[in-house]
Amino acid sequence: MSRLLKEVLKDKLTPSELNKLYAGFDIIGDIAVLKIPEPLIVKKHIIAEALLKAVKSVHTVLLQTTPVEGEYRLRGLEVLAGEPKFETVHKEHGCLYKLDLRTTYFTPRLSAERLRVANQVREGEVIINMFAGVGPYSILIAKKVRDVKVYSIDNNPEAYRYMQENIKLNKVEIKVIPILGDAAKVIRNTLQQTANRVIMPLPEKALHYLPDAYSALKEGRGIIHYYEHVFYGVxxxxxxxxxxxxxxxxxxxxxVNYAGVVRDVGPRLAQVVLDLTVS
Ligand SMILES: C[S@@+](CC[C@H](N)C(=O)[O-])C[C@H]1O[C@@H](n2cnc3c(N)ncnc32)[C@H](O)[C@@H]1O
Structure with a gap:
């Protein structure tokens, strides 16, 4: 995709400007989200129009104006080209996710990771997804496994509303139970000793919530999918x-059953996953 972007912009930007273009951009449903480095910001509309023209499935091009931040993991966005909208429906592994990019978190960059986790789930499991967002891990698991129950928690009311809608959209109402609230409180109040597997996709704070994840495991045994952002030196x-x-x-x-770097999220900052078998 970045090669495509450079190709369509080769007559509109100088070679040195082309080199400054960030390597990639995300396509979520019919919306493309771009990051543009400061020296090229004056050309943002030219870049966005070129992208809109080059990728037929894209109807809106957004500029990411802030990093992902805050409790709900949201980013600042500005419409650059196409339809002025932030809501879309994204398709991944045969599931549909409706979401608003301004008010909910979603990244297609975790697609392979979600599939890796879903492929491990066995019939009869009870799962707690502590930080479920609009539901991508929970719904994929429910689609793939016949007999499964997924408690799917998020504290962002907008993510919860879209999660409810996505559960219906994907017809997994009897398997995925959406819960609005703080995962620690929900577990302490209603889900102690309940699950065979706990998913913790909040890398910035997973360590803080680890004791709650453990307390949710039935008889203190099971699997925890633990994500963390780790700074590492040379x-x-x-x-x-x-x-x-x-x-x-x-x-x-x-x-530790499995350890992997999911992706690089900054200079010397890696998002890692550890699958922990707890006994
Ligand atoms: C990085 S996003 C992951 C969302 C989803 N699992 C995905 O892959 O798209 C983390 C989510 O955790 C939610 N969150 C943050 N703190 C929380 C808490 N204490 N309890 C429940 N959800 C929380 C945020 O609102 C956000 O939707």
């Missing part, structure tokens, strides 16, 4: 650092 391994971080917080025994 010669350091982000995966080892994540394991060390967990050891500072976990008062339970665990084995």
């Amino acid at each position: 010669g350091e391994d982000p995966l080892e650092k994540a394991v060390e971080n967990i050891k500072t917080k976990a008062d339970f025994r665990f084995r």
Whole structure:
């Protein structure tokens, strides 16, 4: 895609400007979200119009104006070209997700990771998704597994509203239970010792919530999919650092079944996943 963008812009930007273009952009449903480096901001409309023309499935081009931030993990967005809208329906692994990019979190960059987790779920499991957003992990699991129950929690009322809609859209009402609230409080009040598997897709704060994830496991046993953003220095391994971080917080025994870097999210900052088998 970035090659395509550079190709369509080759007559409109100088070679040095082309080199400054960020490598990628996201397409979510029929909306493209671009990051443009400061020196090229004056050309933002030219870049957006070129993208709109080049990718027929894109009807709106948005500029990301802030990093993903705050409790609900939202980003600032500005309409650059096409229809002035923020709501779309994204298709992933045969599931449909309706969402508003201004008021809910969603990234297609976790698509492979969601599938990796969903493929591990066995018949009969009870799962808690602590930070469910508009529902992509929960709904994919429910689509793939016949006998499963997923408690799907988010504290953003807008994400919860779209999650409810997406549960209906994907016809998984009997398997996915949407819950609006703080995951720690919901677990403490109603879901202690309930789950075989807990998913924690909030990398900025997963360590803080790890004791609650553990308390949600039935008889203190099961699997926790733990995500963390880890800064690592030269010669350091982000995966080892994540394991060390967990050891500072976990008062339970665990084995790391799988460890991987999901993606780089900044210079020397990796999003890692650890699948923990807890006993
Ligand atoms: C990084 S997003 C992940 C969303 C979703 N799992 C996905 O892959 O698209 C994290 C989500 O956690 C929610 N969140 C943040 N703090 C929370 C809390 N204490 N309890 C429940 N949800 C929370 C945010 O509103 C956001 O939707």
